[in-house]
Amino acid sequence: MGEALPAAGIDEARQRAVARALRDFLPGRAVLWQEEDTRPYECDGLTAYRSVPMVVALPETTDEVQRVLRLDPLARVAVVQPGVRNAAISDMAAPFGLYYAPDPSSQIACTIGGNVAENSGGVHCLKYGLTVHNVLRVRGYAMDGEPVDFGGEALDTPGLDLLALMIGSEGLLAVATEITVKLLPKPLAARVVMASFDDVQKAGDAVAAVIAAGIIPAGLEMMDKPATHAVEQYVGAGYDLDAAAILLCESDGIAEEVEDEIARVKTVLERAGATRITVSRDEAERLKFWSGRKAAFPAMGRISPDYYCMDGTIPRKRLGEVLNFIGAMEKKYGLRCPNVFHAGDGNLHPLILFDANDADQLRRTEAFAAEVLEKCIAVGGTITGEHGVGVEKIDQMCLQFGAAELALFHAVKRAFDPQGLLNPGKGVPTLARCAEFGRRHVHGGQLPQPGLPRF
Amino acid sequence: MLAAFQERIREAAARGAPLRLRGGGSKDFYGGALEGEVLDTRGHAGVVSYEPTELVITARCGTRLDELEATLAANGQMLAFEPPRFGADATLGGCVAAGLSGPRRAAAGAVRDFVLGARLLDGRARELSFGGQVMKNVAGYDVSRLLAGSLGTLGLILEVSLKVLPRPAAELTLQLELSEDKALEALSRWAGQPLPISASAWRGGLLGLRLSGAPSALQAAAKKIGGRPVDPAQTGRFWSGVREHADAFFAGDAPLWRLSLPSQVPALGLAGEQMIEWNGALRWLRTRADAAAVRAAAQRAGGHATLFRAADKAAGAFTPLSPVLLRLHRELKAAFDPAGIFNRGRLYPEF
Numbered sequence: 001m002g003e004a005l006p007a008a009g010i011d012e013a014r015q016r017a018v019a020r021a022l023r024d025f026l027p028g029r030a031v032l033w034q035e036e037d038t039r040p041y042e043c044d045g046l047t048a049y050r051s052v053p054m055v056v057a058l059p060e061t062t063d064e065v066q067r068v069l070r071l072d073p074l075a076r077v078a079v080v081q082p083g084v085r086n087a088a089i090s091d092m093a094a095p096f097g098l099y100y101a102p103d104p105s106s107q108i109a110c111t112i113g114g115n116v117a118e119n120s121g122g123v124h125c126l127k128y129g130l131t132v133h134n135v136l137r138v139r140g141y142a143m144d145g146e147p148v149d150f151g152g153e154a155l156d157t158p159g160l161d162l163l164a165l166m167i168g169s170e171g172l173l174a175v176a177t178e179i180t181v182k183l184l185p186k187p188l189a190a191r192v193v194m195a196s197f198d199d200v201q202k203a204g205d206a207v208a209a210v211i212a213a214g215i216i217p218a219g220l221e222m223m224d225k226p227a228t229h230a231v232e233q234y235v236g237a238g239y240d241l242d243a244a245a246i247l248l249c250e251s252d253g254i255a256e257e258v259e260d261e262i263a264r265v266k267t268v269l270e271r272a273g274a275t276r277i278t279v280s281r282d283e284a285e286r287l288k289f290w291s292g293r294k295a296a297f298p299a300m301g302r303i304s305p306d307y308y309c310m311d312g313t314i315p316r317k318r319l320g321e322v323l324n325f326i327g328a329m330e331k332k333y334g335l336r337c338p339n340v341f342h343a344g345d346g347n348l349h350p351l352i353l354f355d356a357n358d359a360d361q362l363r364r365t366e367a368f369a370a371e372v373l374e375k376c377i378a379v380g381g382t383i384t385g386e387h388g389v390g391v392e393k394i395d396q397m398c399l400q401f402g403a404a405e406l407a408l409f410h411a412v413k414r415a416f417d418p419q420g421l422l423n424p425g426k427g428v429p430t431l432a433r434c435a436e437f438g439r440r441h442v443h444g445g446q447l448p449q450p451g452l453p454r455f
Numbered sequence: 456m457l458a459a460f461q462e463r464i465r466e467a468a469a470r471g472a473p474l475r476l477r478g479g480g481s482k483d484f485y486g487g488a489l490e491g492e493v494l495d496t497r498g499h500a501g502v503v504s505y506e507p508t509e510l511v512i513t514a515r516c517g518t519r520l521d522e523l524e525a526t527l528a529a530n531g532q533m534l535a536f537e538p539p540r541f542g543a544d545a546t547l548g549g550c551v552a553a554g555l556s557g558p559r560r561a562a563a564g565a566v567r568d569f570v571l572g573a574r575l576l577d578g579r580a581r582e583l584s585f586g587g588q589v590m591k592n593v594a595g596y597d598v599s600r601l602l603a604g605s606l607g608t609l610g611l612i613l614e615v616s617l618k619v620l621p622r623p624a625a626e627l628t629l630q631l632e633l634s635e636d637k638a639l640e641a642l643s644r645w646a647g648q649p650l651p652i653s654a655s656a657w658r659g660g661l662l663g664l665r666l667s668g669a670p671s672a673l674q675a676a677a678k679k680i681g682g683r684p685v686d687p688a689q690t691g692r693f694w695s696g697v698r699e700h701a702d703a704f705f706a707g708d709a710p711l712w713r714l715s716l717p718s719q720v721p722a723l724g725l726a727g728e729q730m731i732e733w734n735g736a737l738r739w740l741r742t743r744a745d746a747a748a749v750r751a752a753a754q755r756a757g758g759h760a761t762l763f764r765a766a767d768k769a770a771g772a773f774t775p776l777s778p779v780l781l782r783l784h785r786e787l788k789a790a791f792d793p794a795g796i797f798n799r800g801r802l803y804p805e806f
Contacts, residue, residue, distance in 0.1 A: 256671035385591035415786030
């Protein structure tokens with residue numbers, strides 16, 4: 001991380017040939033190749049990784065990839081193009097009392113195509129599932145140019161479940177052009193309990209206690225004190241700023257059922273040592289309680305020039321241990337790291353605050369993040385719950401998987417894309433890269449480059 | 456045990472001799488040809504880890520499904536996809552490999568939706584581990600879910616981690632008299648409303664609906680839906696009859712078809728008797744009608760038809776794949792099992 005990937009080395013003759021070939025079937029203005037035009041496409045939201053593309057091909061208008069092709073309330077499906085925003089699907093389904101369940105915090109901006117690529121979750125996925133549980137079909141093109149359907153409108157398809165393989169594959173296997181999602185009936189009522197704890201471990205134990213009581217809340221989220229302080233300044237969600245951690249626990253269903261469940265949740269949380277409990281009184285207050293959680297990432301942008309969002313998943317019972325580890329890393333690297341946590345499903349989003357203009361902070365952030373991801377693996381978790389591997393976490397793939405698994409991933413890739421044309425270099429590291437990483441990597445919590453001056 | 460499995464696989468691969476991966480054999484009837492020497496997985500059994508508050512159980516392939524479900528029930532939990540056992544000897548490995556789900560599927564999800572991780576032996580006898588014991592994991596391709604329904608064609612599933620759920624606080628079964636058309640229409644309409652319907656089964660003008668959840672939610676929903684409550688003493692047997700195919704509908708020797716369709720599709724009007732589940736998305740059909748006609752009708756409706764139980768499966772168990780999908784299947788098969796030894800012909804005759 002930190003250095004731009006080599007942008008140079010673009011073969012001009014090749015660039016001209018590719019641009020010309022694309023212009024055969026795209027209008028001239030849709031094909032960009034001059035550096036001033038391609039530069040804006042060198043990175044996504046994580047600006048630390050950059051690579052100027054050789055050629056950029058744009059849809060003629062965004063309308064070409066953002067159409068809703070069908071919304072069928074009786075079949076409870078929406079058929080959309082990949083550029084349709086996640087939240088737009090629920091907005092369109094709302095008049096029929098339906099919605100699309102996965103709701104990543106970025107749902108007002110993120111697209112369903114990206115959700116399919118990363119198997120995105122959201123704050124309600126413990127009860128309602130991830131993208132893989134809510135998509136019926138991905139239609140697109142295989143790399144031989146043939147149109148292909150993965151999944152269908154029935155609940156299963158004959159043969160191997162290639163839809164499961166496509167979802168979360170980071171665009172490495174085929175090109176998606178149309179996605180059919182399931183729509184669910186919108187619960188009639190929803191209320192959220194906000195509970196304060198004077199200790200993060202107690203909050204983690206409270207989550208286990210809720211599950212042990214046989215309750216699957218519609219949402220179950222945790223934020224630590226640095227996170228609540230950051231968002232409170234930004235949105236004023238009414239969080240308890242004295243608490244070491246707060247839990248947000250939502251119940252949904254019919255009104256009577258919600259009342260019953262909220263009462264049970266309150267009892268469990270009180271027994272688990274909650275120091276303060278507030279229940280949303282109306283829809284406005286419920287949305288206000290959630291607004292802080294949903295604004296956690298932008299709120300970090302207000303208190304720090306840059307933030308680096310991690311995405312490990314851990315068994316819930318190891319939460320205290322992992323948070324203590326992150327606390328120790330904050331001291332070790334001299335960087336702050338508020339935490340937001342999809343507590344229900346163990347997906348942790350530590351947010352390292354840094355200044356990308358300071359090369360040393362960037363290096364420390366990188367080392368910090370790498371140690372946390374390795375800790376996630378060590379406690380039986382994973383380096384990415386829903387944000388994907390891309391190029392950013394590719395070295396940690398070498399730690400999570402052995403050579404045989406990586407070899408099989410490459411074989412799966414070859415089965416779909418024999419020439420390796422789709423998103424080359426992403427998702428799965430080569431064995432050579434892992435060997436090189438292994439030589440650089442020092443186990444036992446030592447820095448990859450112990451000689452570098454820190455702080 | 457593992458070493459013995461690996462030895463068998465290496466030896467079979469060297470000879471190019473097919474191996475038939477088999478647990479309790481309760482689903483031998485399902486799918487295509489049974490080829491090769493049996494490799495019995497039952498010796499590799501037992502729960503590896505289970506922590507109710509993590510909502511995950513990990514067990515070896517040979518673990519008996521009834522024992523696994525009893526362990527969960529003792530902790531107030533369940534396999535929410537209600538896998539059919541089709542026999543007391545059914546194992547976890549077979550359950551995942553067959554990929555079959557029971558009455559709760561339309562509400563809760565299928566086997567594949569609950570698979571979190573798996574260990575397997577591939578065709579080179581390599582022990583591989585994918586996914587894990589956590590709910591969210593996008594590191595690498597989702598190979599563990601791919602194993603669900605693969606009928607043992609990709610490898611020997613050694614161990615599986617499954618998400619489990621609490622058993623509902625209460626259940627209630629309603630019975631309504633409805634024609635096929637009216638039942639299908641009502642099921643799709645109810646499925647679009649926030650009602651706690653966890654299973655549906657229509658046969659011969661009678662619709663059984665199971666509601667699961669908080670008692671208050673069941674009472675409110677029952678009032679809205681109507682019909683008459685079934686004596687709780689009868690409901691267990693009714694739903695296990697549907698799940699395990701012990702219901703009288705499944706007796707006799709007429710071929711049994713499994714039609715998987717978009718739930719809102721109206722009655723297909725095919726000859727024979729029907730049982731409808733999953734809000735209309737699963738239609739069991741007993742018919743001697745021409746296989747091509749049944750398949751064509753299912754495909755026209757946007758679904759597919761499986762010849763589930765039949766003395767003669769010359770028509771193929773599963774709907775044939777499109778050329779592009781068949782190519783991808785073959786390539787994937789070669790990636791996992793280059794010598795083509797595992798359960799050859801069980802899914803499709805081509806591999």
